[in-house]
Amino acid sequence: MSALPFHRRPGPRLAFRYVLATLLVIVFVFPVYWLFSISFKTPDEIFAFPPVWYPASIQFSNYRVLFKDGDAWTVWNSLVLASVSTVFAMILGTIAAYSLVRFKTGGENLAVWIISQRMMPPVAIVFPIFLLYVYLGWVDTFHGLIILYTAFSLPYVIWMMRGYIEDIPLELEESALVDGCTRWEVLWKVVLPMARSGLFATAVFTFIFAWNDFLFALVLTRTEVTTYTVQVTHYFGGQSNFWAKIAAMSVLGTIPVFFTVAIMQRYLVRGISMGAVKG
Amino acid sequence: MTAAVHPDRNFKYWLVAPAIFLLLLIGLFPLIYSLVVSFMRIDMMDTDTSFAGLYNYANLFKDARLWWSLAHTLLITAIALPVELLLGLAMAYLFLERMPGRQLFVALLVLPTIISPIVAGATWRLLFDNRYGPINQIVSFFAGERMDLLWTINPNLVYPAIIFCEIWQWTPFMFLILLAALSNVDKSQLEAAEIDGARFWRSFRYIVVPAIWPVMAIAILIRGLDLFRIFDIIWALTQGGPGTMTETISIYAYVQGFKQFETSYTAAIAFLVIAILTVVCTWAIRRMGLAK
Amino acid sequence: MSDLKITNLHKHYGAFHAVKGINLEVPSGEFTVLVGPSGCGKSTLLRTIAGLEEASEGSVEIGGRDVTYARPRDRDIAMVFQNYALYPYLNVKDNIAFGLRARKFAEPEVEKRVARAAEMLGIGHLLQRFPRELSGGQRQRVAIGRAIVRDAILYLFDEPLSNLDAQLRDDMRVEIKRLHRELGRTMVYVTHDQIEAMTLADRIVLLRDGIIEQQGAPLDLFERPENRFVAGFLGSPKMNFVKATVKGKTVALADGTALPLPQQSKAKSGQAVLVGIRPQYIALAGPRAAAGHARVPVVIELVQPTGSRVHVTLPLGGTSIVADLAAHDVSKPGEKTHIDIDMTRAIVIDPATERVI
Numbered sequence: 071m072s073a074l075p076f077h078r079r080p081g082p083r084l085a086f087r088y089v090l091a092t093l094l095v096i097v098f099v100f101p102v103y104w105l106f107s108i109s110f111k112t113p114d115e116i117f118a119f120p121p122v123w124y125p126a127s128i129q130f131s132n133y134r135v136l137f138k139d140g141d142a143w144t145v146w147n148s149l150v151l152a153s154v155s156t157v158f159a160m161i162l163g164t165i166a167a168y169s170l171v172r173f174k175t176g177g178e179n180l181a182v183w184i185i186s187q188r189m190m191p192p193v194a195i196v197f198p199i200f201l202l203y204v205y206l207g208w209v210d211t212f213h214g215l216i217i218l219y220t221a222f223s224l225p226y227v228i229w230m231m232r233g234y235i236e237d238i239p240l241e242l243e244e245s246a247l248v249d250g251c252t253r254w255e256v257l258w259k260v261v262l263p264m265a266r267s268g269l270f271a272t273a274v275f276t277f278i279f280a281w282n283d284f285l286f287a288l289v290l291t292r293t294e295v296t297t298y299t300v301q302v303t304h305y306f307g308g309q310s311n312f313w314a315k316i317a318a319m320s321v322l323g324t325i326p327v328f329f330t331v332a333i334m335q336r337y338l339v340r341g342i343s344m345g346a347v348k349g
Numbered sequence: 350m351t352a353a354v355h356p357d358r359n360f361k362y363w364l365v366a367p368a369i370f371l372l373l374l375i376g377l378f379p380l381i382y383s384l385v386v387s388f389m390r391i392d393m394m395d396t397d398t399s400f401a402g403l404y405n406y407a408n409l410f411k412d413a414r415l416w417w418s419l420a421h422t423l424l425i426t427a428i429a430l431p432v433e434l435l436l437g438l439a440m441a442y443l444f445l446e447r448m449p450g451r452q453l454f455v456a457l458l459v460l461p462t463i464i465s466p467i468v469a470g471a472t473w474r475l476l477f478d479n480r481y482g483p484i485n486q487i488v489s490f491f492a493g494e495r496m497d498l499l500w501t502i503n504p505n506l507v508y509p510a511i512i513f514c515e516i517w518q519w520t521p522f523m524f525l526i527l528l529a530a531l532s533n534v535d536k537s538q539l540e541a542a543e544i545d546g547a548r549f550w551r552s553f554r555y556i557v558v559p560a561i562w563p564v565m566a567i568a569i570l571i572r573g574l575d576l577f578r579i580f581d582i583i584w585a586l587t588q589g590g591p592g593t594m595t596e597t598i599s600i601y602a603y604v605q606g607f608k609q610f611e612t613s614y615t616a617a618i619a620f621l622v623i624a625i626l627t628v629v630c631t632w633a634i635r636r637m638g639l640a641k
Numbered sequence: 642m643s644d645l646k647i648t649n650l651h652k653h654y655g656a657f658h659a660v661k662g663i664n665l666e667v668p669s670g671e672f673t674v675l676v677g678p679s680g681c682g683k684s685t686l687l688r689t690i691a692g693l694e695e696a697s698e699g700s701v702e703i704g705g706r707d708v709t710y711a712r713p714r715d716r717d718i719a720m721v722f723q724n725y726a727l728y729p730y731l732n733v734k735d736n737i738a739f740g741l742r743a744r745k746f747a748e749p750e751v752e753k754r755v756a757r758a759a760e761m762l763g764i765g766h767l768l769q770r771f772p773r774e775l776s777g778g779q780r781q782r783v784a785i786g787r788a789i790v791r792d793a794i795l796y797l798f799d800e801p802l803s804n805l806d807a808q809l810r811d812d813m814r815v816e817i818k819r820l821h822r823e824l825g826r827t828m829v830y831v832t833h834d835q836i837e838a839m840t841l842a843d844r845i846v847l848l849r850d851g852i853i854e855q856q857g858a859p860l861d862l863f864e865r866p867e868n869r870f871v872a873g874f875l876g877s878p879k880m881n882f883v884k885a886t887v888k889g890k891t892v893a894l895a896d897g898t899a900l901p902l903p904q905q906s907k908a909k910s911g912q913a914v915l916v917g918i919r920p921q922y923i924a925l926a927g928p929r930a931a932a933g934h935a936r937v938p939v940v941i942e943l944v945q946p947t948g949s950r951v952h953v954t955l956p957l958g959g960t961s962i963v964a965d966l967a968a969h970d971v972s973k974p975g976e977k978t979h980i981d982i983d984m985t986r987a988i989v990i991d992p993a994t995e996r997v998i
Contacts, residue, residue: 090443095457101517102460104483105472121483162368169364176365184368187376189630191578193599194619197606198379198386221375224368244693245726247713248797249740249787253360259743263730282465284581285599289607299467303585306474313475320468331463335456343526343564355695355710 105324108317109133116313132318141315144301145322150212151297152280155219159276160269162220163227164235168261170228171235172243181232188225192285200289210292218290219280226279227272233345234268235261271337274330281327298323380623383616393610405617414593415618418601424508425597426576429515433572434565436516437523445531455528462521470585473514477501477586501587507595514582519575523568530564531557566637573633577626598622643705644669644794644827645690650699652685652851659685661851662699667795667829667844672821675831676838677848678874684799686848687831691797692716704794714743719788720797724804725780727772727787733759734768737786744791758790761820778809785817789824798830802837814840835875839863847871864986869995872917872988878952881962882915882990892916892989894958900935900982906989908998917988917997920952920965926979933985941976955980 108116109132111125136142166184169175199218200209208214238261246256262269287297296304302319305312331338390401409415440458444451461469476482477500489496500510534557542552558565580599583589589596589604596604602622606615645667652660660682667673675683688694690701692713700709708716719740727736734755741751759765762782772780781801788796798817802810818841821828832838838845839859846856847870855862855871866872872880885892887908891899900916908914930936942961943954946968953964964980991998 084448087443087446087448091448091454094440094443095454098458098461098517098521101469101472101476102464104476105468108475117481119480120486121481123483162371165364166368169361173361175361180365184372187372189574189626190376191574191599191622191626193578193580193602194383194622195375195379197602197612197615197619198382199375200607201382201612202378217371218375221371224372228368239724239726241722241724241726242728244691244713245720245722245787246739246743247693248691248716248718248720249791250714250743252712252714253357255743259739260728263728266730278463282467282581284465284467284584285603299465299581302467302471306471306585313481316471316475320464320471324464324468327463327465328460331459332456339525339529342522343529343567356712 105317105320108313109321111314113314132314133322136315136318136322141301141319142322144296144298144319145326147212147295148281148297148299148323149326151215151219151295152277154212155216155223155280156273156277158216158220159223159227160273163224163272164231164262164265164269165257166224167228167231168235168257171232172240184225185229186225188229192222196285196289199286203290209290210294212295215286215290215295215297218286219283222286223276223279227276230272230275230341230345231265231268233340234265234272238264267337268340270334271341274334274338275341277330278327281323379619383619386613387616387620389613391612392614401613405613406620408614409617409621414596415598415601415621417593418596418598421595422577422579422597422599425512425515425579426573429512429519430569430572430576432512432516433520433523434569436520438527440520440524441527441531444528455525459521459525461518462525464518466518466581467585469514469518470582473510473517473582474501474586477510502591504591504594507587507591511583511586511595514586515576515579518582519572523572526564526568527561530561534560562638570630570633570637574626574630577629643667644703645829646702647686647690648700648702650686650689650701651697652682652689652694653697659851660689663851663853665846665853665856667827669827670825672818672828672830672841672843673846674838674842674844675829675846675848676833676835676874677854679833680850681848682851683831683833683848685851687797687799687829690795690829691718691720717794718797719791719793719795720799721784721788721801723800725772725784727780727783729772732769732771733764733775733783736772736783737768737790740787740791754790755786758786761789761823762786762816777805778813781805781809781813782816785820789820794827796826796828798828800832801830803832803834810837817841836877839875845875847874865997866917866988867997869915869917869990869997872990872997876919876921878920878963878965881918881920881957883918883958883960883962884992885914885916885958887912887914887989895960896958898937898958900937900987901933901984903984903987903989904933906998908989908991913992914998915990915992917990918962918982918984919986920963922983922986923962923964923966924981924983925966926981930981931983934981934983936979936981938977938979941974941978944974 107123107125110128110130111122112129112131115122115125133142170181170184203209203214206214208217242260242264243256246260247253251259282299283297284299284303287300288303291297291300298319302316302323305315305319387405388400388402390397390399390404444455464472476484479485479497479499484500485496485498488498498506500506538556538560539552542556547555578599579597580603583595583597583600587595589600593601598618602615602618605611605618643666645665647663647665650660650663651658663682663686675686677683685694689696690703692708692711696709700707702708703716703718728739731739737755737758738751741754746754755768756765759768762785764779764782764786767775767779767783772783775783781804784801801817802813805813814837817830821841830841842859844856845859845862847854847862849870855867859875862871863875866875869882873882883894885894885900887893887902887910888899889910890902892902892908892914893899894916902908926936937957939955939957941953942956945952945954949968951966951968953966954961955964956962988997990996
């Protein structure tokens, strides 16, 4: 049965829906296609007029240059920063969320304060953070950005994990306590397995937040830990001769996220809506 | 009472302590620092740490560029947010009923949302190129004559360009959330309404909207906040130009802080931003019925 | 020796006083049932024994050791929960073994014990299944299995049967009773179901509003309730209460019917009282009334067959009472007949204090 109003005569309507769906896909996917296609084009193809809509042959020389120059390492930097900070944020955020849910630590006030941190615009804190990092000598270091990303993701992780942990029946934990587990063991053997899908979904978004970051990386890195997002902008040189590099770098930085999302997609809807959609 | 204490009493504090420490370091420290510094007169030339009163805050009101940057931010938000919402809703309706291949369509449509905003901006930079980009080709095809539009330079076209890119990237986000919300609407209510003879708009207005409102409100709030601090896409497309025409509040604060090194003044701007956000968020959360 | 000793236990939740000074001793090997209406504090009491709630005041001793401030894991208890509390990501075997492994038992020992427990409960063939693949009754067996693999001093049951349908509940009741006999362990069992309490318990502890109303052997409470609440709570159908006035060796009902005053009652002549008569102690009049029985003419009002028995509503002394009669004795509504009331088993209650006098 149809779910919502307006449904009659399925035949023509279904055809109409397919036409519309296809148009939408063309509009939304074409830019991504264009980016990928440029990355495989030769300079002649890129700067052909009128533009060529697809490369004559898939060739990887644009990527080869990035690897030869070492620019591709910035993807590795992004990967390290995003992964490590995700792991930290998940650990610290999950145990904090558990405390907020199970023991009502700090009451509603602490929870509200934490989520309000999520509203904080990066640009309002990036300048003092920069000065603090200069003072601490943390500019252009991995640990500096990892700490920053971890902290910046914490409100989201705590907020999401709070929702998932609330859904775990208290009895399961109590039963484990009686059966001989310590509090830590309950967390490890009951809460984490029960919140598994929530952990995955939250981790994916935490990873993407850090992965996508541009402003913090722009301000807080120089040469050592340049992220791929910053590297992409290094090719915005006014002249168009870096186009191949922009495209290839962008593709390199996009593929890991594509794979992550593809593998985890069934967990993700609740994460994207900050828990507003359950399931 | 005995002096004995339950052994796990401090466990809950150990759990939150590291998270709170980090949040204080990264969240609270900058606020306090900004607050203090905003009452001084520190800039690139001058490291005067004496109390300057409301000097910087007074300057905020005289700074036309600041208010223009706020206006630019609001302009982008005011157009992009409703379009994303309505388009996302329409798309969600389109894919609500099952159809073969639906999963594939949805997966493809979500692509723009999962690429980094800076890459989204870069992509559109390539698309918008007046000579080698495909957009002008397509426009020319429909116009029937050769068009040579300077999307990222022409004052009449920069906003459409930015807003287009923004809508392209984030409509799928709205779409995905609203699709999930619509799928959760209680079907028996709709069937009852249909039996009662309610038309599409009536059941949409009185059943669907109330049912998806909590989700929609959160989506609007998240997107609204993101749009208010929009930075990456503009940085990639125009860097605030031509001139300061597309400078948003985030871009302006960045320029003041990292190009002009107006330490104290940047701190004052940060506080203005936080004040605006606090007021707007509190109002929105109350107004949208999100507060418990 | 007592395996559980509770002294002056109080539990506050903010302003709410859930448990108000409970003293209780449970001897080794006894099956004790905590029963009472919802909100009486029975579950809170059980959870405080388990250490899942902190006592606000008073002490808990298990196996002669003060555990008031001990963690649940250090109390040497096992517990069965209402919603089974099975871990959905573990199969039956790992669920049952969970507690043993948490306590670092050697794996051969774990295997041996799990096998034995599974055999006792008849779930040996389910060991590789996951909880979602089990029926409600099977889940409950697994939950019980998880408790009995452990060598605990004290076994706690928190309304373990309340999620099962009626037929299964009867079966599981028998099962639990059998387990108790075979294991000979000390068990404390919470339920709101008085039939469960009556059938399972060596001793019933009847609670209301956070205090113990009465405790003792099930038949003791049934036959010799100390107050109106206890009398009314146990037994099905419920005890009938009829207003009356004591006149010498009789009690006179509102309509003038005089019934013999039960011998054990110390009610004084002229006192207004409530007479409590169990539906089971009313019968259709036989050839002649036995000693202490009262023969009363009645008109049958309503008949509710329940199978072998039938519940008959009759007017008596200005109110309606229910009699629990054998099905084949029954007549139709409107029929006039006589009943015999066994007044030796009736109780007399002071309406002011609600105590049995």
